[in-house]
Amino acid sequence: MEVVIKKFIFASILASLLIPSVVAQEVNVYSGRQEALIKPLLDKFSERTGIEVNLVTGGSDALISRLQSEGDLSPADIIIMADAGRLVRAEQLGLTQAVTDEALIQTVPEAFKADNNHWIALTKRARPIMYRKGDVSPDAISTLAELGTDAWKNEVCIRSSSNIYNQSMTASLILLQGEEATLAWSKALVGNFARSPKGGDRDQIKAVVAGECKLAVANTYYLGGMLTSADEETRAIAEQVGVIWPDQDTTGTHINISGAAITKYAQNTDEAQALLAFMLEADSQQWYAQVNHEYPLLDGVEWSKELQSFGTFKAQDVDFEKMGAMNGEALRLMDKAGWR
Numbered sequence: 001m002e003v004v005i006k007k008f009i010f011a012s013i014l015a016s017l018l019i020p021s022v023v024a025q026e027v028n029v030y031s032g033r034q035e036a037l038i039k040p041l042l043d044k045f046s047e048r049t050g051i052e053v054n055l056v057t058g059g060s061d062a063l064i065s066r067l068q069s070e071g072d073l074s075p076a077d078i079i080i081m082a083d084a085g086r087l088v089r090a091e092q093l094g095l096t097q098a099v100t101d102e103a104l105i106q107t108v109p110e111a112f113k114a115d116n117n118h119w120i121a122l123t124k125r126a127r128p129i130m131y132r133k134g135d136v137s138p139d140a141i142s143t144l145a146e147l148g149t150d151a152w153k154n155e156v157c158i159r160s161s162s163n164i165y166n167q168s169m170t171a172s173l174i175l176l177q178g179e180e181a182t183l184a185w186s187k188a189l190v191g192n193f194a195r196s197p198k199g200g201d202r203d204q205i206k207a208v209v210a211g212e213c214k215l216a217v218a219n220t221y222y223l224g225g226m227l228t229s230a231d232e233e234t235r236a237i238a239e240q241v242g243v244i245w246p247d248q249d250t251t252g253t254h255i256n257i258s259g260a261a262i263t264k265y266a267q268n269t270d271e272a273q274a275l276l277a278f279m280l281e282a283d284s285q286q287w288y289a290q291v292n293h294e295y296p297l298l299d300g301v302e303w304s305k306e307l308q309s310f311g312t313f314k315a316q317d318v319d320f321e322k323m324g325a326m327n328g329e330a331l332r333l334m335d336k337a338g339w340r
């Protein structure tokens with residue numbers, strides 16, 4: 001009798017060890033995107049699925065380094081960052097693994113994911129030319145190539161070559177027109193700089209309004225963010241700025257992406273894929289793109305009012321994986337051209 005009871009107790013203890021009663025489902029996100037621009041969406045996901053999302057935010061490059069140094073001990077399941085160049089770098093560093101959910105993969109258009117599905121895009125961003133209304137006619141320039149012509153001597157503001165947005169733009173030009181033409185353009189552009197590159201995209205936009213240069217190159221979400229800023233002065237500056245979409249008759253305006261990857265050592269791959277699928281739903285796309293004035297990845301999703309006011313445009317048709325892989329070459333070329 002005693003033996004039977006002991007056996008029963010032993011079996012009960014064993015069972016309680018084997019069947020975890022309440023294990024919370026979770027997914028850990030490293031995000032290069034600020035908390036305010038992503039947290040509400042993650043909360044909505046948690047509410048719907050019961051999957052807890054732990055969010056770490058930081059600079060994209062810093063998060064890549066962190067993943068690298070944490071290695072297989074990293075808690076991260078997903079890394080979210082801007083620019084195809086960074087997504088490709090993370091993949092090349094061996095920090096990612098393939099998305100395997102077929103439905104999820106099929107949602108993403110071909111050019112907007114890695115061939116091996118190691119990353120997918122979540123939004124698009126565009127990098128046109130900007131000017132001060134009244135100061136420059138909107139049809140005074142229609143191509144990126146013209147930024148290097150004598151008409152714009154000392155009139156171009158653009159940030160430094162250390163910035164990945166310019167590296168990716170240059171990489172896209174190498175893909176579209178070859179290295180020789182891109183180097184010649186890059187040299188001519190540098191010759192037209194109004195000042196030694198400094199600051200971010202917002203600073204270039206402010207510089208055209210301050211009259212430091214007639215033209216600036218910047219991503220539209222910065223102008224959108226300035227137009228909806230809580231700061232009245234910032235709004236007043238942005239309202240004076242117009243957008244020119246270059247290369248509409250040929251290759252289209254440069255675009256880039258923000259995207260996500262599942263980390264190599266992710267412990268919660270099912271939850272991670274569920275979250276990515278959620279972020280690609282139309283409602284999520286609308287909120288996620290609009291809150292940062294980016295273009296939704298999926299067609300048919302409404303743009304923010306500010307993006308709508310800049311107009312529609314023809315975008316470059318470039319494979320983002322190839323563009324990202326061209327990053328090193330672009331950087332060497334910019335260096336050669338004297339782009340600091």
Ligand code: FE
Nearest residue numbers: 082201219222
């Ligand atoms: Fe940015």
